[in-house]
Amino acid sequence: MAHISNTMEVDTHYILGVYSDEDDLKHGIDHIREKGISIYEVFNPYPVHGLEKNLGYGHSWLPKAAFMFGALGTTCAITMQTGMMGGLWPMIIGGKPFISIPDFVPVSFEMTVLFSAFGMVGSFLVSQDLKPYKVPRIFDRRSTDDKHIVAIDLAKNTLSEAEIKTVLQEAGAEEVNRKDFTEEENNPSFFKYLGDLFKYGVRSTSRPK
Template sequence: MSNIKYILGLFEDPDDMMHGIDQLQKNNISIYDVFTPMPIHGIEDKLGVKRSRLPIVAFCCGITGTITALSLMYFTMAVDWPMNIGGKPNFALPDFIPITFELTVLFCAFGMVGAFFFKNHFFPGRAPRVMELRASADRFVIAIEANKGFDADKIDSLLKEAGAIEIKHNDRKYVSYE
């Protein structure tokens, strides 16, 4: 039993990497992930990445902010301490629209940042999860999970044919910065 967990194919050119993805998918080899130093349009569709659910989180956080603002203003101005201000009703909705908008945006912004940190495991004190340090500088990396019954020689030859300049057999899940 080999203790190789991932095979990493490093490319210099994004077109070569896209060709490598095509070659691996033609041979029914599942790709764990792809790491690039810049966004590449169309790679999500090629890898079958699902659409993000972040807009749903944004909507829920925005509605929470709206409900919080309106309920707080209703409670303070109509229930807890009703005041007669210029003969207006205690809960005059047009007067509360700016504050409602601001709290909606505030809750949405903080909720989105929190959801992003939670989803990507960006917690204070957590070591970064990086497979290849050069993926953020100048290399395009395809990571293939080495599960049971994989043929490392076949994967290596497919990556070399696609234009990989380096192939690494990674025995650890992540590399630390130290």
């Protein structure tokens, strides 16, 4: 496959449809998908309920991760308490048995919650690649303010750019724009990003003048 990756274009090209209203967006997405166009991703300023159905996304697997981490927490807590109180240094306290299960409930519960919460948040951050030194690939800065952005990858669709733009307009997009990412922008370096920021300053913002 080496010869393919050498000649493959590493820049990416997207057509963006901009929406202001969440219901227009949902109807628009249905229209785009009916036309057989595959949507790369939709960017929203807030969670739009039911959008995952229009996009055909499944449920999140995070609850399962939360359960697994919680079970791990319970196991660790019970092992720790029975080991310390029953094995390593048994002590008679208030005439209770060394391994006094009712007394171990609060700490076991707390550790279940602790492991579950941190495990789930950790899974979320790792799976979504969220980290403080990440350079985000931003399609349109207004997508964290008041616009919903539908991004369509040109390389993943057989239709031409003009055809996709027409479909987006039919689907009620307020604006249809093109966004290109170079190879470097697709694999950004944090240090280069910082360097550029200090060299050129802030070059784009969603704040109106």
